[in-house]
Amino acid sequence: MTNNDEEILADLLLQWEELREKGQKTSPNELCKDHPHLHDEFVRRIKILSVTSWLDQPLSDEGNSSSPANSQSIPKTLIGRYRLDNLIAEGGFAQVWRGYDTELQRIVAVKIPKPNRLQSADAFMAEARRVARLKHPGIVQVYDVGRDGELCFIVSEFIEGGSLADHLVKNPPAPQQAIRWLIDIAEALDYAHLHGVIHRDIKPANILIDHHGRALLADFGIAQSANKAGQEALSLGTLRYMSPEQLEGRDIDPRSDIFSLGIVLHEALTGRLPYSSPDPNVLRREIVAGIQTVVEMPSGVGAICKKALKRDPVQRHTSAAEFAAELRHCLDRSKRKSPPWIWVIAGILVLAVATAVWQFVKTRDKLNPSEKRASQTLELKPEAGILFFDGKSRIVTPLKSFAPCTLEAWFRMADNGQEQFIIGSDVPHNYGIGIGVNTYNPIAEWIRGGFYVKLPIAPGRWTHLAAVFAPDETRLYLDGKKIDVGAATLQPTIETPFVIGNVGEGHNTLFFTGQIRCLRISRGTRYSEDFEPEKLFVADQEDFPSRAVLIYDGSKIERDRVIDLSGEGNDGKFEFR
């Protein structure tokens, strides 16, 4: 066959294929009518093209309804309810849209997995429904799951703000803030683990920080299927945060997530991964071999990180709750001791501590001589008509902690130099709703965190401290002056009573030493502007909008009972260690 014949034959074959693609058939005789000598070869070749036509089917077109979801093929509104407004993220597994729920009229996030990435739509839906049952303030809430034609979708809470990954790049958090976020995430994770859900892809990009500074865990179990018999994991997670067992494809349990948390903790505190190489292949080898270089960190935190990153899951924390508790212990200890590592890790904290100490010294210097003496050698004694706390006693109220509310107390504290807990939720090693003093500085906790103001309170001085725990913010007042505003107060997720003077039965790390003249718990937001604190609290009128539901002072104590003066019958009970 001449070269010219080859060219003609190639043209004929291209013609034949084009007609075939259009669904038009034509006979070889017709096509070869001008070149009859090529007919037989032409027929032989089109037979080959027919036999090999399966090669023209893209890989992704095989099996499970595999055309990838793309913005062209996705309808503008899913099931007539969820309007898709903006594509905000797209990964290998799914697209995420900023959407609008037209029925409930709220902004939502809509995640649409690419059909070709779903091994089983049914398994995915079952997994999504399981995740939707998780309800925790630290987990991005899944509102709905559904299908629109071949598309599966998940509707969830839309979080304004950025991810921890964004923060680490643009605005790295102070070590204590990073630790608080990790505590929150670990607690959310523990909740999920207790409900049988493993995240499998813990990483900074999946930790969202909202405008109130809350940390929430996203993509919970959505991109992954459970590692059950008969199912295949749809995603292995992200290599840099994978546990060795996950990378090796072994069975995983919650401790795999704890390993990933350890990586995130390391990165958040040091800005680096605990692996020496950015090369993925070396990285993989290091993960599998358990080769890590944990950068110098605060002594306690470093130990927690190393424990979480143990190659053998048995040697890690047994639960995310344990991981959180150890971190919280470090945080509490750092607040009390201001140990050297803080100075090493963050100059900012050094400055803050130094400023606080300077302000306190300055404040103390301004005290009159008798107050100064009292603050330096203060040993407050029980007095008639005044509630007295020696660090070993507390009052447990029958009131379950709630929000919105207003907590306030008149007190004078002894100079124990430690964190002083006055009124709050009975949640050891955790944040609740509460007020107290953090190394002389007034502090309030709003469920997901706390904030203190560097306005040192002199020991021995009668002080009025109040906090309004509102749905939109938390306001802290010192002697009737609003001194700072914190994040919105969330509803407590743990049912626990308000207690006074000490957190946790037998707990000896967070307590109050000194005198409380009177204290009050009110429903709602009692104060919005500055006010003149009442010297004693009395019951409110019934129609008062923010009525007191608990008032104690030392005037009415019967045996171990403190009588509620609000008229609500919320008598408290003294407990002694």
Add this chain to the structure above:
Amino acid sequence: MSLGTDTELQNLIDVALKGDSSAQTALLDHACDRLLRLTRKMFHGYPNLRRWEQTDDIFQNAMVRLHRALANVRVESVRHFFNLAAVQVRRELLDLAKHHFGREGAGANHHTDGIPADDDGGSLQDRANKPTDVSGWNEFHEHIEQLPETDQEIVNLLFYEGLTQEEAARVLGVSLRTLKRRWQDAKFRLHEVLNRDQQR
């Protein structure tokens, strides 16, 4: 793959070449996504293989091989990258098949239930039909490796990477017509090598 994707990939590679580890990770994510599709294709309809080796284990192995390739070979273009990825996964699949079936087993049951040819012709005995078992796939992959490099590249782009003919033409920098012709030529040669052993 959309027309824009390989441009995006090219950008990623460019950034990765400058030593940006985050781009390298993104590149890896992309590659893993492709590999996952490929492994699923290979094991689609092979429950017996799943019993021995989970698809994700295979995926993981292929990924590790790809890691090695990315670590040691300078990736210069999208074209180069696609070839690299396809070759790595093909070799992984070949190793896997050999590991489980042995060399002598390869091809033993090939095409015992081959799909019927269409109206235009074809033969049940033709070894260029679509493989229906792992040994058949093994044979197919082996024969791809025997093709001239130019043919392998076309097969990699259109079959292994799932590019459209328009995208492949763009990646190779040729006209669509040239691409179509080279694809036909590659299929003819593949048909020849697949049936050559039978003719002996």
